[in-house]
Amino acid sequence: MxxxxxxxxxxxxxxxxxxxxxxxxxxxxxxxxxxxxxxxxxxxxxxxxxxxxxxxxxxxxxxxxxxxxxxxxxxxxxxTAKSIFRQVDLTAKIMLSQSSDSLEQLKSARIFFERGMAREAAARATQKDVADLHEIIERQRASLGQAEEFISADMQFHTRIAQISGNPIFVAVSEAMLAWLKAYHTDMLIWTGKEKFTLVEHEEILARLAENDADGAEQAILKHLERSRALYAK
Structure with missing residues (x-):
């Protein structure tokens, strides 16, 4: 041949x-x-x-x-990691809109990631970090009933936890995953009262971070995200 x-x-x-x-x-x-x-x-x-x-x-x-x-x-x-993720922002959103499997996989990946972020934050959290997170929760409480503002504060809370790591790639991953999920989260407030659970759970996560309790912080964030997982619906 x-x-x-x-x-x-x-x-x-x-x-x-x-x-x-x-x-x-x-x-x-x-x-x-x-x-x-x-x-x-x-x-x-x-x-x-x-x-x-x-x-x-x-x-x-x-x-x-x-x-x-x-x-x-x-x-x-x-x-930067942030600018690189922004390049794939639109294609990631299209992928999620075309496949319910992808949406479920992203939710699972986010929970896996956030558990690690909670442990990292618990080991490193300073008084300033705790104060910043407390201020975000209060802003979130003040925006009850205003979906956009409430969800914006929700995203800030989780990204601020990632910032405690001091690693900009973690922050960029956190922001990217939250941005990709946001399209499926904006209707969450039609479940009356569910947003109050979010505030209570955020306070519990913050309490564990303030005590530098890695196991407690991980369990608190796991409970929070497993409950809110059902709110991200296509």
């Missing part, structure tokens, strides 16, 4: 330009905050026309590597 044919696919010019521009960033030749070279400079440097440069630059922007502002030179962005 002869060797299989390995066809060489001609790549678009813009793909080649994209690779070169990406290398400028990954090599450190261009750093976060730096301006990208002008279209004219890049056209001369790579020997290509303006459309190829613009298409490659738009691809970089779509990946969150550069920011393009009208009338200004494109700038290299600082990549």
């Amino acid at each position: 002869g060797q299989p044919v390995e066809q060489i696919v001609r790549r678009k010019l813009s793909d080649e330009v994209f690779d070169r521009l990406e290398r400028l960033i990954t090599s450190g030749e261009l750093k976060p905050g730096d301006e990208m070279p002008s279209e004219r400079v890049l056209m001369e440097r790579f020997g290509v026309g303006r459309p190829a440069i613009r298409e490659a630059m738009q691809a970089l922007a779509n990946m969150g590597l550069v920011n393009i502002s009208h009338g200004e030179r494109a700038k290299v962005l600082q990549l």
Whole structure:
């Protein structure tokens, strides 16, 4: 038998330009905050026309590597866990809307994650952390009956617990999962009185964190999320 044919696919010019521009960033030749070279400079440097440069630059922007502002030179962005998750925000929401399995899997992943965050927070919580969480609970109590404000404070409570870890990736994961679940959580207040359970459970979680009780904090957050799990409905 002869060797299989390995066809060489001609790549678009813009793909080649994209690779070169990406290398400028990954090599450190261009750093976060730096301006990208002008279209004219890049056209001369790579020997290509303006459309190829613009298409490659738009691809970089779509990946969150550069920011393009009208009338200004494109700038290299600082990549963070937060900005990376934002890139997949829309596709994650579409995935959840298309599959009830995915929604259940995300709820399970969130519970697994939050249990770890509770233990981490219990080991590290300072008086300032406890005071901040108490203030969020009071804001949540003041917004009873106002779904958007109540849920916003709910999300802040859980993200603030993640912040106690001091790890920005944990914070970004917390924010991302909450944002993806939010679409399925906004009708929770039609269950009269359920939001009061949330406040009581948040207070219980905070009490355990304030005592640096890792086991108690984990159990309190598990009880809270298992109960509220049913409120995230398609």
